[in-house]
Amino acid sequence: MHGEYLLSVSLADERPPEKCWGLLLPTPPSTGDQRHRGVKVSEGWQTQQLVARGGIQGAVLASSPSGNYSAPIEFEIELREGSLIKEHFFERSGRSTDPQADARQVFADLDLPNNATNTEKLRKIVDCISQKYDYGHDFRTDLPLTCDRLRGNCLDINAALIRLLRVAGIPHAYYIGFFFEKNKSIGGRHCWVSTLIDGRQEDWDIAHHLRQDAIQVSSSLNPLPGIRFAMSTGWDLIFDLPFGTFEVPHLATPRWLLSDGTAMDCPVKVSYERRGSTEVLSSELSEAST
Structure with missing residues (x-):
C-alpha cells in the first residue's frame, strides 16, 4: 500500500543495561519499494550517524544522559515504486x-x-x-x-x-x-x-x-x-566506533552496545500509522516472529 508511514518503536527496557555505550538504531535503507525519509528521537538524546563497513547500511548511535528511554523512536518511510538500488x-x-x-x-x-x-x-x-x-x-x-x-x-x-x-x-x-x-x-x-x-x-x-x-x-x-x-540491508554488519568494533548479524531492531564489545537485543513494541489515516496497528515483537 503506497503512501507515507510513521513507524514508532518503543523500548521495553526502562533503562540501559550496565556498562552500556549506547543504543544502535537502524537507518532504514531506500529500496525499489520504499524511501527513507528520516529518524527522529527525543530531543534529550545525543546521536551520532554511523555507516557499517562497506558503506551501505547506516545507523544511529543514541544515548540519553537523563536515562529517559520512554519516548518512542520514529522512522519516516514512504512506500512507493522506485528504481532498484544496485549498490545493495x-x-x-x-x-x-x-x-x-x-x-x-x-x-x-x-x-x-x-x-x-x-x-x-x-x-x-x-x-x-x-x-x-x-x-x-x-x-x-x-x-x-x-x-x-x-x-x-x-x-x-x-x-x-x-x-x-x-x-x-x-x-x-x-x-x-x-x-x-x-x-x-x-x-x-x-x-x-x-x-x-x-x-x-x-x-x-x-x-x-x-x-x-x-x-x-x-x-x-x-x-x-x-x-x-x-529496516536494514546486509548480514554480519560491522560498525567501527571510537570505543570499539561491533558486529551484529542484522539490524532490524535497536541493539544495546555493551562495553565488552558485544551487542544485545532490545525488546520493543512497534506501531505504524499511515499519514492522513486514523489506522494505527501495533505489535510486540519477539525472536519467534521471523
Whole structure:
C-alpha cells in the first residue's frame, strides 16, 4: 500500500543495561519499494550517524544522559515504486553466509550444465532450498546443508539461500524489517532475499511460502498481503566506533552496545500509522516472529 508511514518503536527496557555505550538504531535503507525519509528521537538524546563497513547500511548511535528511554523512536518511510538500488547487490563476506564445503557440494549436486544461465541456476537453487527445509523454530544449527531434510526459521532459510547464491555467483541483497498482515493487528520481524539478474530484481521469501504450504515458491515479498518495511540491508554488519568494533548479524531492531564489545537485543513494541489515516496497528515483537 503506497503512501507515507510513521513507524514508532518503543523500548521495553526502562533503562540501559550496565556498562552500556549506547543504543544502535537502524537507518532504514531506500529500496525499489520504499524511501527513507528520516529518524527522529527525543530531543534529550545525543546521536551520532554511523555507516557499517562497506558503506551501505547506516545507523544511529543514541544515548540519553537523563536515562529517559520512554519516548518512542520514529522512522519516516514512504512506500512507493522506485528504481532498484544496485549498490545493495554486491557480494559481502560474513560468517553467517560465507559458503562452506556443504554449500558447494549441494550446488554441485544440482547437476547444472556448464552453460546454465543465472535464471536457470536461481530456479534450481530456490527449489532445492524449499524442498530441503521445513519451517519451524525448534531446530538444530549444527547440521550441514547436505542433509536431505532440515528445519529452520526465515533467518536460517535465507542464510542457506544466500550461501548457494554466492556459490553460483548470482548478485543478491538481504533485507530485514517488519511485516504487518492485512486486517490483523499483529506483526513481526520479516526478512527476505532479493536477486538481480539481467537488470531485473526479484524478491524471494521461501520461509513464508513454506508456512502457507505453497507447492512451488514464486518470487514475491510475501505470499500474505500486508505492509512491510525494510529496516536494514546486509548480514554480519560491522560498525567501527571510537570505543570499539561491533558486529551484529542484522539490524532490524535497536541493539544495546555493551562495553565488552558485544551487542544485545532490545525488546520493543512497534506501531505504524499511515499519514492522513486514523489506522494505527501495533505489535510486540519477539525472536519467534521471523
